[in-house]
Amino acid sequence: MSIPTPSDKAYVPFVSVENMMKLIHHIGIEEMLTGLAEYIEQDFKRWELFDKTPRIASHSEEGVIELMPTSDGEVYGFKYVNGHPKNTKEGLQTVTAFGLLANVGNGYPVLLSEMTMLTALRTAATSALVAKYLAPKGADTMAMIGNGAQSEFQSLAMKAIVGIKTVRLWDIDKAATQKAARNLQGMGLEVVECASAEESMEGAQIITTCTADKQYATILTDNMVGAGVHINAIGGDCPGKTELAPAILERSDVFVEFPPQTRVEGEIQQMPEDFAVTELWQVMTGAAKGRTSDSQITLFDSVGFATEDFSALRYVRDRIAGTEFHQPLDMLADPDDPRDLFGMLRRATPA
Amino acid sequence: MSIPTPSDKAYVPFVSVENMMKLIHHIGIEEMLTGLAEYIEQDFKRWELFDKTPRIASHSEEGVIELMPTSDGEVYGFKYVNGHPKNTKEGLQTVTAFGLLANVGNGYPVLLSEMTMLTALRTAATSALVAKYLAPKGADTMAMIGNGAQSEFQSLAMKAIVGIKTVRLWDIDKAATQKAARNLQGMGLEVVECASAEESMEGAQIITTCTADKQYATILTDNMVGAGVHINAIGGDCPGKTELAPAILERSDVFVEFPPQTRVEGEIQQMPEDFAVTELWQVMTGAAKGRTSDSQITLFDSVGFATEDFSALRYVRDRIAGTEFHQPLDMLADPDDPRDLFGMLRRATPA
Numbered sequence: 001m002s003i004p005t006p007s008d009k010a011y012v013p014f015v016s017v018e019n020m021m022k023l024i025h026h027i028g029i030e031e032m033l034t035g036l037a038e039y040i041e042q043d044f045k046r047w048e049l050f051d052k053t054p055r056i057a058s059h060s061e062e063g064v065i066e067l068m069p070t071s072d073g074e075v076y077g078f079k080y081v082n083g084h085p086k087n088t089k090e091g092l093q094t095v096t097a098f099g100l101l102a103n104v105g106n107g108y109p110v111l112l113s114e115m116t117m118l119t120a121l122r123t124a125a126t127s128a129l130v131a132k133y134l135a136p137k138g139a140d141t142m143a144m145i146g147n148g149a150q151s152e153f154q155s156l157a158m159k160a161i162v163g164i165k166t167v168r169l170w171d172i173d174k175a176a177t178q179k180a181a182r183n184l185q186g187m188g189l190e191v192v193e194c195a196s197a198e199e200s201m202e203g204a205q206i207i208t209t210c211t212a213d214k215q216y217a218t219i220l221t222d223n224m225v226g227a228g229v230h231i232n233a234i235g236g237d238c239p240g241k242t243e244l245a246p247a248i249l250e251r252s253d254v255f256v257e258f259p260p261q262t263r264v265e266g267e268i269q270q271m272p273e274d275f276a277v278t279e280l281w282q283v284m285t286g287a288a289k290g291r292t293s294d295s296q297i298t299l300f301d302s303v304g305f306a307t308e309d310f311s312a313l314r315y316v317r318d319r320i321a322g323t324e325f326h327q328p329l330d331m332l333a334d335p336d337d338p339r340d341l342f343g344m345l346r347r348a349t350p351a
Numbered sequence: 352m353s354i355p356t357p358s359d360k361a362y363v364p365f366v367s368v369e370n371m372m373k374l375i376h377h378i379g380i381e382e383m384l385t386g387l388a389e390y391i392e393q394d395f396k397r398w399e400l401f402d403k404t405p406r407i408a409s410h411s412e413e414g415v416i417e418l419m420p421t422s423d424g425e426v427y428g429f430k431y432v433n434g435h436p437k438n439t440k441e442g443l444q445t446v447t448a449f450g451l452l453a454n455v456g457n458g459y460p461v462l463l464s465e466m467t468m469l470t471a472l473r474t475a476a477t478s479a480l481v482a483k484y485l486a487p488k489g490a491d492t493m494a495m496i497g498n499g500a501q502s503e504f505q506s507l508a509m510k511a512i513v514g515i516k517t518v519r520l521w522d523i524d525k526a527a528t529q530k531a532a533r534n535l536q537g538m539g540l541e542v543v544e545c546a547s548a549e550e551s552m553e554g555a556q557i558i559t560t561c562t563a564d565k566q567y568a569t570i571l572t573d574n575m576v577g578a579g580v581h582i583n584a585i586g587g588d589c590p591g592k593t594e595l596a597p598a599i600l601e602r603s604d605v606f607v608e609f610p611p612q613t614r615v616e617g618e619i620q621q622m623p624e625d626f627a628v629t630e631l632w633q634v635m636t637g638a639a640k641g642r643t644s645d646s647q648i649t650l651f652d653s654v655g656f657a658t659e660d661f662s663a664l665r666y667v668r669d670r671i672a673g674t675e676f677h678q679p680l681d682m683l684a685d686p687d688d689p690r691d692l693f694g695m696l697r698r699a700t701p702a
Binding site: 010014016017018021022024025029051053056058060062063064065067069071073076078080082083084087088090091092093094096098100102104105106107108109112114116117120147148149150151152153176179180182183329330331332333334335337338339340341342343344345346348349350 | 367368373376404411413414416420422424435438439443444445447453456457459463467468498500501504527530533534681683684685686688692694696697699700701
């Protein structure tokens with residue numbers, strides 16, 4: 001007897017890396033960043049609906065593997081993501097990821113997607129969404145410190161969503177800066193390659209730090225940061241990995257995604273447990289204030305939260321409908337009679 | 352420019368349902384159950400090595416979605432699994448699952464596999480492995496109470512691993528019993544369809560309960576269970592879902608996988624928090640005793656633990672090597688220069 005063809009119920013739409021890249025180009029990267037930011041904002045505004053737990057991390061000497069689940073009561077989502085700073089030396093990505101959405105009502109997966117590309121986009125979209133609320137009005141220049149895999153996405157999101165016109169690049173590795181500058185050619189941004197962190201911050205109203213070393217680093221010291229800027233701190237995102245001098249945190253108003261997670265993983269892991277922070281969802285709903293003065297330093301202590309991946313997967317699910325940018329994956333057994341899994345197996349016996 | 356082909360590093364071997372069924376038939380179901388039991392036993396014997404956390408459950412009115420991660424320090428694995436008892440009424444599986452193995456050293460996934468079929472096999476292999484340690488010597492008859500999707504797998508594993516010759520089927524739904532009996536035809540077991548739970552237990556040294564209702568059910572009452580049997584309680588596996596009268600637990604020596612999880616999800620959720628249990632890994636290493644007398648009732652309060660899925664995925668990974676029973680899945684972005692994710696995306700711009 002031949003292998004029975006799985007029914008439609010057994011197929012899960014899968015978005016490969018190749019299809020994700022096609023989808024991004026089909027939509028346009030800036031439009032996609034803007035669309036992702038809208039979905040992320042929608043979900044922040046219905047924050048209290050979500051089942052929130054800190055990510056489940058499996059730490060090793062070399063890095064971390066994490067599962068980030070959440071649910072809005074109707075849709076469940078999770079992301080698998082690793083972080084291995086040493087990977088780049090071996091020609092591998094520091095961060096790779098994939099994610100899944102499922103129907104809460106019956107537990108069946110409805111989308112499996114690559115999320116290495118998608119995480120870079122959603123991280124950038126989140127940064128820019130937050131900067132839209134917190135950066136000084138009229139901000140047109142960003143210092144981009146750390147010119148690795150995230151840097152171009154961050155730059156374009158700040159252009160598309162905040163209106164940044166100039167990005168000032170700096171990295172301890174000059175080749176990384178040259179790579180980012182080359183990639184950003186012809187994308188509508190003025191790109192300046194800088195020789196030091198200090199130089200990159202000249203005239204910048206937004207300072208983005210995104211470096212990868214797993215250590216208590218001090219990418220920004222206190223005296224480097226002037227009044228009135230918005231700091232978008234991306235790289236400090238796991239225990240033992242920070243980028244900012246504690247003195248900067250003391251001078252700043254710090255905004256976070258989910259305090260129980262950020263206190264363990266973010267820049268504020270350096271601060272006392274009761275260090276005051278403002279939750280972003282409250283800024284977005286109007287329940288808390290964002291920027292209140294021109295001289296204030298606002299700081300987004302970004303670690304990445306499960307709802308942002310959920311929003312990104314929702315966006316992809318909505319945008320692949322009716323397109324060819326996905327393929328059916330036979331990952332769920334679906335016998336005609338659900339109690340008859342064994343019969344399905346027996347009927348699949350090769351002739 | 353054309354879409355670049357991902358390098359080998361970007362591909363994850365994927366075992367679809369169709370390929371899993373082909374693999375099972377290629378190996379032979381009884382040999383595969385025996386092989387799975389060996390891997391599961393190996394991992395129980397190195398229990399202390401594993402990173403163990405109770406599964407992360409997202410409960411809803413209709414059911415539960417769970418992530419079950421673990422790691423032995425070199426390999427990381429997790430399973431996604433749902434449990435929705437109402438699904439069968441809608442023509443869907445109560446339980447569907449898939450799983451993943453990854454390299455702890457660099458975080459890259461190395462296997463994605465369907466696990467609906469594989470979970471049925473590993474659950475049966477675990478039950479039979481435990482019965483091999485705990486059932487009375489010479490056990491040749493099993494009562495199989497609840498004739499749903501798991502029942503044939505349980506029966507065959509007990510045949511292959513414990514040497515059961517007769518299985519006595521009972522279910523409140525006669526059609527389920529008929530289905531199981533039909534499926535087990537020609538598999539080398541004497542199959543008896545019974546008219547009541549009591550009848551199914553006549554002459555049985557092993558009693559397996561595997562029913563699906565999410566409630567405090569009493570599939571077995573105290574007076575139904577005689578001395579000297581081994582009870583393999585599969586169905587009580589989440590909060591609010593049990594199958595046995597508490598009085599049976601009081602008369603039994605209860606063996607469990609991972610006490611912190613079983614106390615929440617297993618039959619012993621009905622008992623005080625300090626109810627005595629023995630951990631299976633200690634029985635397998637010889638650190639604790641299994642069956643000590645002919646009149647003793649041994650009870651495996653099975654809920655399923657992450658290491659068993661880890662063992663099953665290890666087995667599949669080892670057995671698909673060199674076969675055609677997997678396909679490459681493009682789920683990890685893999686730029687030539689790992690810091691150049693954006694360049695990979697730009698180079699994929701359609702002509």
